[in-house]
Amino acid sequence: MDTLPDLLKEAALKLHHSKPPPPEDFTTDSLQTELFKEQKYAKLAASQKGKKPRQRSTRADLIDNQQKDQALDTKELPSDYVKAFKTVITSEYKPSSKGLDSLTPITVNDLLVGIIHRNNYIVLRTITDPVRKTGIKTIVEDHEGLADTLTLFNVNYDLDDQAFLPINSYVLIRAPYYTLGVYGYYGVRCDHPSDIIMLHHEHNLVKQFSWPALPENMDTVLTCEVLKDQGNTLFSEKKHQWACTKYTTALQQNESLKEQNLDMWVALHSNRAVCRLKIFQYEGAISDCEEVLKCLPKNKKAMFLKARAFYFLRRFDKSARACEDLIAEYPDLDEANNLLDECLDRLRESSRGDYDFRSMEDKARSEDVARLDHADYIGPVQILQCRDPAKGRGLFATRDIRQGELLLCEKAFVVTTDTPKRYYLTFNTVRKEVFSGPRAQLPCQLIRFIYDNPSTANSIMQLDSGGRGKRSSNIRYTPEGQPIIDAFTVSNIVGNNLLELEGVPLGLEEKEEPKEKEKDDQRETWGGACGVWVMTSHMNHSCLENVGRTFIGDFVIVRATKGIKKGDELFQSYADVTKPLKDRQYIFKKMGFMCKCAMCRYQTYMSTKENQEREKAVKNFTKFQDASTKKIAKMSPDLAPQVRKHIDIIFHTYSNPAFCTELLRPYGVLSTLQFTSNHLKGCANSLCRIVELVAGCDPLADEEFEPKLWLSEYVYYFLYLCIVFDLLEDKKNYENCWKKAKMILGILSGVGYESARIEEAIRCFRHSMRLY
């Protein structure tokens, strides 16, 4: 067990943390080179636009290649092999909104390269099992027996679950887009889930054509009993999507089942509802339950599953009401009583912000991917239109807010982590952008979730997409009832609103404390997580932010870093504020705005000469710049004068010493050298000086610490100062710094500084900084 001084020392000595690098093949340079290659392919494909494919692969070749891909999928790969899952976007086309009766069917032979056949649909039958790339790829044939490739994107969350498109399924693609695909083959590609309709064998749109006969035994129509048993077996094997498909087929194949065999019909709906709860199709589960309840209003299973589905949808009030109805019928049903208790806890959390942060943090630490079960709390803030219309909407204080007050505690709408051995890549040749890792994986999950649960879609579709696609207030449906979700708009919304949890997994893979050596290795493993938090996304940017953000599992916790007046806007920073102006501006430009905060204005007006001189001075400090704290601690204290000289040079490049962030690192190095050589007073002076220069206020003043520029790094400086003043037996300054460290830690760790015990705060903080 760590003692408090140990915790303090470790937290204090960790002055800088950085995101671990990606695997070698996926560095910025290699991805850039690959993007150029993809742009060339896109040009080549464009030159064939409107033509028939130059050379169509034979059915045998297509099947052969698919089998090779399948073999690769199942092959045991070397332990250090990272497989790339690649998506290339060469056109951001819109989903179709037309009804099928206004579209005419076409065949594979009619497809033209680079064309979205807007007035058509195509019915295809799969002739292989699918392989999972980023999308799902399979080989299909039309009713004339002509084969081609079909790739569906954004259709599934679960990588190991290929049940979406088993062999011999019929699929209809609305407005098919025929293109030269990612892997160099022609094929139909579909990015929007509402352009896909799965059809059963007996469907009129299948039967309108006469299909080539299937190999023997493959066209047997199975009875409901057999399909249900198959579904149940698949469910017990945790193949939930497959099981769901079986129950659906049983229901679709026999439209009069309800009249003929009500028990079977109820069982199929109930079983499908259970599966749907497992695959995030909560609204589908609710509609299954409601079907059953229409006939049997007191059906216990359907009543309970419906209450559960509302809970998973985070409609805690509806879930509580459904529980109450259930308890009225079955008062002793433990599951219902327990679920009701959970709902009441959630409702309390959302109305009072009443969380046990300690247990949240414990849970986050003990799970691999910590998706926590709590409600959202929206504190004294509201969304309003900004005075500057170009800024859109923002978050504003509804009353005066104290420093440290909890403003938001919000669960991620969607969150993804790096998957070991898999690396996701999205190349967008239209926008000349590459996304990698969880960022590339996020849109697919989001699209699928809102497609399956369309009542949740509006909150996402109303977020800002950085001017790429309009905000839509209400999602529309195809005449066949599918929600129309434009995958590219969602992807752009993700790009403009995601938050990164730098190098921080949502939970730790290791259940036990790693040994000393492993700790460092672990920090080096490449990793990352990102997500979208809807309410938090409404906060506009300022480098001089007035809120602090922490993540506990998939929750973001937002607290005020200074007093905020009623009606004032809340700002978070979208960029690392310690980075030079031009690096920050690069990020803002990509998001379509320029920051006009006091720091940006001040740095903009500094002369080019001044900036160049500073850049040069900082570059000369490289030797120390890249060294780890541990390394610096081992350096000779005789280097201190040299570091001090560098500090002087950099300092004198500022015509007006405000926001001297370039001095953070040199002063960090100097204070470490001073500490290790026992020059404690000098160390305290260095730490105070840098806080004063960057924060714009005296760190040892008696009053509250309200920095102009908020940095999480201050916590290190104050903890460090505590250690130094303790050693110097300077009780007054020790207590002063302790109070301030506690306040900052309270904000950074999410636990709330008034109630936080420091050990707890440090533990949370260490966790969020991945210091374990």
Ligand SMILES: C[S@@+](CC[C@H](N)C(=O)[O-])C[C@H]1O[C@@H](n2cnc3c(N)ncnc32)[C@H](O)[C@@H]1O
């Ligand atoms: C995450 S959204 C923030 C909420 C957004 N204002 C809205 O109306 O939904 C990011 C977008 O807000 C706008 N924005 C954020 N901070 C801004 C600022 N300081 N100045 C101007 N526009 C800003 C930009 O259009 C940016 O792409």
